[in-house]
Amino acid sequence: MGTATDGLFDFFHHQMIVYFEETFGSDQIQSNMERIGYRVGFSLVEKATKDEARFKEDVEIVKYICKELWQMLFKKQADNLKTNHNGTYFIQDNRFRFLTRVSQSKQYMERGHLYLAFTCGVIRGALTNFGIPANVTSEVNISPTCKFQISVQQNS
Amino acid sequence: MAVCIAVLTKDNCPLYLTCDKTEDALKMNFLVHTSIDVIEEKLNSTKAANDPRDVYLGQLYPNEDYRIFGYVTNTKIKFVVLEAVSHPIKDGEIRDLFSRIHGAYIALVCNPFYNPGEPITSVPFTKTITSLLRGSYLASGS
Numbered sequence: 001m002g003t004a005t006d007g008l009f010d011f012f013h014h015q016m017i018v019y020f021e022e023t024f025g026s027d028q029i030q031s032n033m034e035r036i037g038y039r040v041g042f043s044l045v046e047k048a049t050k051d052e053a054r055f056k057e058d059v060e061i062v063k064y065i066c067k068e069l070w071q072m073l074f075k076k077q078a079d080n081l082k083t084n085h086n087g088t089y090f091i092q093d094n095r096f097r098f099l100t101r102v103s104q105s106k107q108y109m110e111r112g113h114l115y116l117a118f119t120c121g122v123i124r125g126a127l128t129n130f131g132i133p134a135n136v137t138s139e140v141n142i143s144p145t146c147k148f149q150i151s152v153q154q155n156s
Numbered sequence: 157m158a159v160c161i162a163v164l165t166k167d168n169c170p171l172y173l174t175c176d177k178t179e180d181a182l183k184m185n186f187l188v189h190t191s192i193d194v195i196e197e198k199l200n201s202t203k204a205a206n207d208p209r210d211v212y213l214g215q216l217y218p219n220e221d222y223r224i225f226g227y228v229t230n231t232k233i234k235f236v237v238l239e240a241v242s243h244p245i246k247d248g249e250i251r252d253l254f255s256r257i258h259g260a261y262i263a264l265v266c267n268p269f270y271n272p273g274e275p276i277t278s279v280p281f282t283k284t285i286t287s288l289l290r291g292s293y294l295a296s297g298s
Contacts, residue, residue, distance in 0.1 A: 039268070045231060046231055047262050047265075050258055130232075
């Protein structure tokens with residue numbers, strides 16, 4: 001993907017947020033972005049794992065997301081992965097692509113989570129396609145560093 | 157030449173099954189159904205003799221009329237191919253066949269109008285699979 005399309009997607013992502021705010025109202029933005037991200041993540045994983053060896057464990061799959069999927073989407077790998085070995089994973093990115101485009105001033109701090117919603121959906125869609133139903137939430141304290149929390153739904 | 161190609165989800169729901177016109181569809185359904193057990197066994201076995209990371213499962217079990225091959229993607233979608241014993245296909249060609257089926261399935265999933273998990277009715281997909289069934293994959297092509 002050349003540099004021309006990189007900027008294009010950043011603008012497009014931002015405009016999606018603006019569009020949902022104008023069309024459906026501020027409370028609908030997050031769920032809509034997440035839903036779109038879900039379908040994108042689902043398809044992306046299908047395409048990307050075509051020639052990969054079979055994954056045996058959940059940890060391997062989450063590592064794959066942090067490395068290969070992050071590389072595809074953000075041209076870099078995720079910076080940190082923590083797990084409690086019980087179905088919860090934390091992915092940290094110190095220079096999150098969409099947040100680097102947003103001004104760091106306090107004025108826009110509350111809107112930071114909107115820029116993570118799409119990526120939460122992508123992670124959730126990817127995990128679902130691997131057969132791991134999970135909830136993905138995000139938090140941003142100091143932009144452009146952000147954290148994604150994956151909670152794998154345990155079967156009852 | 158393959159006589160039957162089937163696509164199953166991770167919960168073993170049939171998404172798609174097509175067979176050669178000369179074959180009995182019911183019998184093909186039955187054989188694919190019986191192969192599910194073998195696939196599950198292969199996937200869950202911890203003492204795999206072959207490369208346990210291979211997505212291609214190889215021949216699943218012998219039958220007097222057909223040979224049955226399995227392939228499970230990383231996204232737990234299963235492909236089953238039945239091949240008539242009278243027309244043996246080389247291992248490399250079977251792998252190539254599965255690779256093309258996988259490619260067709262990926263194109264299907266990337267289609268935003270397809271909801272994953274629903275039975276497949278997409279025309280390009282059925283066209284590709286039907287042409288693979290007839291053996292046109294043997295000619296050079298994408």
